[in-house]
Amino acid sequence: xxTQKNTNVVMFTLMxxxxxxxxxxxxxxxAISGISLHWPGxxxxxxxTASSLHHLFGYxxxxxxxxxxxxMLISKRIHFYLPKKADEYPMGIFKQAKFYLIDIYFTNxxxxxxxxxxxxxxxxxxxxxxxxFLAMPAQIITxxxxxxxxxxxxxxxxxxxxxxxxxxxxxxxxxxxxTTGHTPTALFKxxxxxxxxxxVKGDETK
Amino acid sequence: xxxxxxxxxxxxxxYGSPKSHDLSKNGMESKVKVDxxxxxxxxxxxxxxxxxxxxxxxxHEKYNSTILxxxxxxxxxxxxxxxxxxVDKKSKNYVFDVHSSKNVGCVKCHESRPKEGDRPANYTxxxxxLIDQGSIDGYLGKKHNAVKGFKVKNCVDCxxxxxxxxxxxxxxxxxxxxxxxxxxxxxxxxxxxxxxSFNYALLKENNEPFISYLGKKGRSIVGFTPNNIxxxxxxxxxIKIKPANMVSFLVWKGADSFxxxxxxKKAFYNGDRLNSxxxxxxxxxxxxxxSVQEAKFDNEAKKAVAKKLLxxxxxxxxxxxxxxxxxxxxxxxxxxxxxTKSCESCHSSKAKSExxxxxxxxxxxxxxxxxxxIPGVKNAKLAKLVNGKIVLNKNALPKEHMMMVTDTSNKDxxxxxxxxxxxxxxxxxxxxxxxxxxxSKRNSKE
Numbered sequence: 078x079x080t081q082k083n084t085n086v087v088m089f090t091l092m093x094x095x096x097x098x099x100x101x102x103x104x105x106x107x108a109i110s111g112i113s114l115h116w117p118g119x120x121x122x123x124x125x126t127a128s129s130l131h132h133l134f135g136y137x138x139x140x141x142x143x144x145x146x147x148x149m150l151i152s153k154r155i156h157f158y159l160p161k162k163a164d165e166y167p168m169g170i171f172k173q174a175k176f177y178l179i180d181i182y183f184t185n186x187x188x189x190x191x192x193x194x195x196x197x198x199x200x201x202x203x204x205x206x207x208x209x210f211l212a213m214p215a216q217i218i219t220x221x222x223x224x225x226x227x228x229x230x231x232x233x234x235x236x237x238x239x240x241x242x243x244x245x246x247x248x249x250x251x252x253x254x255x256t257t258g259h260t261p262t263a264l265f266k267x268x269x270x271x272x273x274x275x276x277v278k279g280d281e282t283k
Numbered sequence: 284x285x286x287x288x289x290x291x292x293x294x295x296x297x298y299g300s301p302k303s304h305d306l307s308k309n310g311m312e313s314k315v316k317v318d319x320x321x322x323x324x325x326x327x328x329x330x331x332x333x334x335x336x337x338x339x340x341x342x343h344e345k346y347n348s349t350i351l352x353x354x355x356x357x358x359x360x361x362x363x364x365x366x367x368x369x370v371d372k373k374s375k376n377y378v379f380d381v382h383s384s385k386n387v388g389c390v391k392c393h394e395s396r397p398k399e400g401d402r403p404a405n406y407t408x409x410x411x412x413l414i415d416q417g418s419i420d421g422y423l424g425k426k427h428n429a430v431k432g433f434k435v436k437n438c439v440d441c442x443x444x445x446x447x448x449x450x451x452x453x454x455x456x457x458x459x460x461x462x463x464x465x466x467x468x469x470x471x472x473x474x475x476x477x478x479x480s481f482n483y484a485l486l487k488e489n490n491e492p493f494i495s496y497l498g499k500k501g502r503s504i505v506g507f508t509p510n511n512i513x514x515x516x517x518x519x520x521x522i523k524i525k526p527a528n529m530v531s532f533l534v535w536k537g538a539d540s541f542x543x544x545x546x547x548k549k550a551f552y553n554g555d556r557l558n559s560x561x562x563x564x565x566x567x568x569x570x571x572x573x574s575v576q577e578a579k580f581d582n583e584a585k586k587a588v589a590k591k592l593l594x595x596x597x598x599x600x601x602x603x604x605x606x607x608x609x610x611x612x613x614x615x616x617x618x619x620x621x622x623t624k625s626c627e628s629c630h631s632s633k634a635k636s637e638x639x640x641x642x643x644x645x646x647x648x649x650x651x652x653x654x655x656x657i658p659g660v661k662n663a664k665l666a667k668l669v670n671g672k673i674v675l676n677k678n679a680l681p682k683e684h685m686m687m688v689t690d691t692s693n694k695d696x697x698x699x700x701x702x703x704x705x706x707x708x709x710x711x712x713x714x715x716x717x718x719x720x721x722x723s724k725r726n727s728k729e
Contacts, residue, residue, distance in 0.1 A: 225457070
């Protein structure tokens with residue numbers, strides 16, 4: 078199966094793509110520096126460097142989060158995250174999970190069509206709501222607490238490390254699931270040029 | 284020449300000057316003033332000791348010194364300028380004490396002008412802190428307790444601005460400051476030796492204890508690294524990591540009280556010489572002179588002889604007791620360039636093993652009756668036996684004091700996290716391979 082760019086259908090605006098790649102790079106840097114802080118000397122030899130990098134990308138992610146939230150509200154694209162009838166909650170989640178676990182081996186047809194107006198399947202919505210409205214704010218808040226110090230540092234550290242570990246797993250899972258488009262690279266391409274990657278006519282059956 | 288100087292110093296320091304040790308004819312009384320005084324500031328909540336509010340039965344004035352128990356040298360000279368036999372001193376081009384080098388004398392921190400009625404008899408406004416580097420006795424002999432009992436300043440009283448500067452580089456500054464004393468980073472080594480254990484269970488003929496030292500090899504001073512442990516200092520409200528020297532005292536305990544020097548003399552000595560039974564048990568080389576090594580209660584035969592003699596001297600149920608406690612290292616602040624600054628000094632596996640390393644309390648197993656008194660820390664099992672030595676078990680310190688000190692990892696959590704990550708990666712790889720396999724089958728069918 079081959080795909081091509083359909084310039085008539087905008088999946089991701091320039092703002093969203095910029096946000097996404099800044100987020101992606103920052104999250105990877107945070108994971109690397111975070112692991113180096115958790116197990117000193119493992120990836121980045123100097124803990125001071127690891128600490129500086131973690132702080133720098135922590136600020137970037139925090140600012141990126143605020144920018145994303147404001148942009149999503151102003152552009153009204155926040156509705157992508159809201160559950161809809163078509164999502165068939167809660168069964169939609171199981172339906173999508175069944176596709177990832179079983180059906181994906183036999184067909185490329187996802188149970189929920191994803192397009193410019195409905196960009197996420199029910200499982201994605203659940204995951205991204207958890208990431209963007211729970212995990213990310215928790216990580217930013219606990220990160221600031223750790224930087225400032227104080228009585229709640231101990232609790233903040235535990236939360237920060239746990240959520241950090243979740244993010245590492247999330248990054249791995251997110252990168253893998255990005256290969257489950259029409260072709261393994263289709264979704265990556267969409268996040269680069271912003272347009273839908275549609276299946277080339279006459280090539281649908283492959 | 285160095286060895287001669289050191290020998291003279293050691294002779295004077297360890298054995299005291301010949302004049303002051305001129306024993307009277309019967310050998311029972313020494314002109315050395317033996318004080319049966321309390322060790323101040325070491326109050327413990329231990330049942331027995333709380334009642335008496337007394338830690339030790341007797342301590343010589345000269346051994347109740349933070350200088351001897353902490354290897355502290357209050358000098359404005361550089362280590363390299365010292366005439367003491369410090370190993371590799373030529374490369375040590377830094378001062379013993381940064382305060383002293385900047386003419387911050389004792390009275391700047393130890394309150395110096397108490398009102399007239401409160402002044403000790405030996406009170407002096409100006410305490411000469413400049414010492415003769417050729418003679419440690421020059422400062423060891425000084426009356427450092429002249430201003431004792433009055434308010435002592437600590438780091439924050441003078442260094443508010445300097446402390447604020449830490450915020451420019453130290454993450455979570457206030458948290459670090461809450462958990463770590465200034466001294467931990469600013470006193471990270473000592474180019475001196477210090478007393479480690481005092482054997483008050485078998486006194487010398489001049490009533491002085493046998494002392495083991497730390498930071499000394501033969502006649503050379505090799506220095507030592509302070510033990511960073513968690514305890515409540517005299518001025519800190521919170522338990523903090525502070526550099527200390529663990530000092531241990533081995534004493535005899537009777538049914539009701541500790542055995543004092545007079546009783547020991549009566550039990551173990553004939554005049555100014557060890558009696559024959561003690562000499563036979565302890566004086567291995569028969570030179571009629573006990574060394575520190577010989578004076579150890581390191582086997583049951585020695586203990587049995589001593590117990591028998593103590594009982595004969597009227598002591599009921601004599602037993603050996605080891606009392607250990609940290610002596611805070613507060614003087615000898617290093618120049619700031621030498622302070623511990625790298626994160627890895629504390630936050631690394633190596634640092635972790637250093638910080639949690641057992642601290643030797645006594646280099647042989649004298650007794651199981653051990654009191655490790657760490658102010659602010661309640662734990663009865665702070666001592667353990669390792670390779671025949673009694674050591675401070677730092678891992679037994681309450682965990683709440685140890686969090687955040689090294690890396691942030693927790694073994695159980697780490698294990699589960701790594702297993703989960705590996706399982707996720709393997710699961711996804713397997714999933715991906717199956718997808719490729721099924722896709723190729725589909726393609727071949729079509």
